[in-house]
Amino acid sequence: MGTGGALRQPAAPPVPGRNGCPAPDGLPARRAIDYKRRTMAFAPRSRPVTTLLILLVAFGPASTDLYLPALPSIARAFGADSGAAQLTLSVFLLGFAVAMLAHGPLSDRFGRRPVLFGALTVYLAASAACALAPSMEALIAARFLQALGACAGAVIGRAIVRDVYQPHEAARIMSFLAMAMAVAPAIGPILGGWLTTTFGWQAAFAALLVFGSVAFAGVLFVLPETHLSPDPGAIHPVRILSNYRSLVADTRFRGYVLVVTGSYAGIFAYISGSSFALIDGLGLRPDQYGFCFSAAVLGYMSGSFGGGRATTRLGIDRTIALGNAFQLVGGLAGLGLALAGVFSIASVVAPAAVFFFGSGFALPNATAGAINPFPRMAGAASALMGFLQMAGAALLGAVVGQLQNGGPGMMMAAIAFGGLVAVLAHRLIVRKLASS
Structure with a gap:
């Protein structure tokens, strides 16, 4: 609308976190740059970011369901009984449970990216250790470490959605994440069964290593820091307890x-x-x-x-x-x-x-x-x-x-x-x- 004579309609207020709107007043220069990077990278229709979030929340299901068909083969390979092989599942779940209590507060204190990088590094090393495990005991230990890394994807992936998107957009993104959580258990055993039949039980863990590497690259090149106000008290034991x-x-x-x-x-x-x-x-x-x-x-x-x-x-x-x-x-x-x-x-x-x-x-x-x-x-x-x-x-x-x-x-x-x-x-x- 022109500026002469006619009343000018008030402009809609900018929505933080959308389309490169200005950073809030008072942010330090470095944080303002990060804020701008975040709002540009996390456009509502950003397919790379949505895909990365889906990968992150799928870590848990993929890390269990992909190798389920290999469990009997693993037991035979190490001369173990079914109970020992099933411990690789139970120990993974236990590690996942313990990590759930830690990753949220840690990412609130130090930011999403540092915790994700650390967790994914652990996940990659543990996946390689699973594929190369010389004994059932080594495989069980590696599975526990793998769970510590995998859990960060689920916990921090959802936290990133809360950081960046407005409520109505967050609901849409969360629906994609829920679909990933449902689809992974449906296709994981099929893919894992084919890998085990064709290449052996180690192939399932090799596939998880590739999966983790793709996610690591995505965090490195696609994901800026989204938690701009770290909470120093987030990991205070008294507060948590x-x-x-x-x-x-x-x-x-x-x-x-x-x-x-x-x-x-x-x-x-x-x-x-x-x-x-x-x-x-x-x-x-x-x-x-x-x-x-x-x-x-x-x-x-x-x-x-x-x-x-x-x-x-x-x-x-x-x-x-x-x-x-x-x-x-x-x-x-x-x-x-x-x-x-x-x-x-x-x-x-x-x-x-x-x-x-x-x-x-x-x-x-x-x-x-x-x-x-x-x-x-x-x-x-x-x-x-x-x-x-x-x-x-x-x-x-x-x-x-x-x-x-x-x-x-x-x-x-x-x-x-x-x-x-x-x-x-x-x-x-x-x-x-x-x-x-």
Whole structure:
């Protein structure tokens, strides 16, 4: 509009973090330069950045699901039993759980890029150590270190989204990240099965080394620092412990976390035991196993889609109850078939798919129920919940590994147990508290 005579419409205020708008007043010169780099690099439609964020959050699923078909081959290569091979999964989950408590505060204190570089360096070294491991003990140790690095991708990737994008844009980006978390378990075992069948078990870890190298290059060349105001108190032990103490004291938080832990423990029981049941027990090739595992994962993807729609109609708690019912039915059906001596692809995959379908309803809603009441401690709530979820699943997975005898019975018992924990926690803690 011209400047003469007519009233000039007020200009829309610039949106920080968008399209190179000026840095806020008071920033030091170096920080102002970083701010400009950030707003230019993180344009809303920046495909390289969106792709990098997807890679970062996919580290966890890729690092477990890609090598699942290789577990029996690993056990045979080192002359170990299935329990020792499954420890490579449980130890990874334990390392992931421990790192969850550390990466968030560290990145708040020192910035996103330094912590990512350090974590990815550890991940690359550990992936190479996995591929070259001379013994089962060395592989287990390398898997623990690999988890410490992989966890940073999931934790810091989401933090970067919060740093950079406006709420409506963040929701769009988060949807891409959720898709990556769902798609990785579907395609990972298929790719891992082909790699194992064609090149041997080491190929899965070589692929993870390539995956990590691509992410490292992306952080180096694409990602500027997004956390411009580091918090010196973020890693203060008293502050961290105070937040965790407040969360543990909340009964509702404990109830929802038990739902999440039971659901994920059931999923992990299938993750840790299914390759031995289907490959060693039924004689499937690793590439064939990949397709069977993906069939169960499709149950979770379908449940997540249906659960999202159900939440708008039923609310969080009714949707959780519905998901828990599917989980318990799937677990008990699988256990009943195993006790009856029925052992086939369908008797293993179909009950697991039903459990996974229910988890798609229960897990996201229980996660939201645990975190939503604590907006000022959302990071701490997410970290503590993730730690307890992963630690519980790792413990149950280790038990399955030690007691599994090549059949599906112990695995199905663990899946049913996870479903039962979720049902009891929701009915006896969350629902009872809501009605009181």
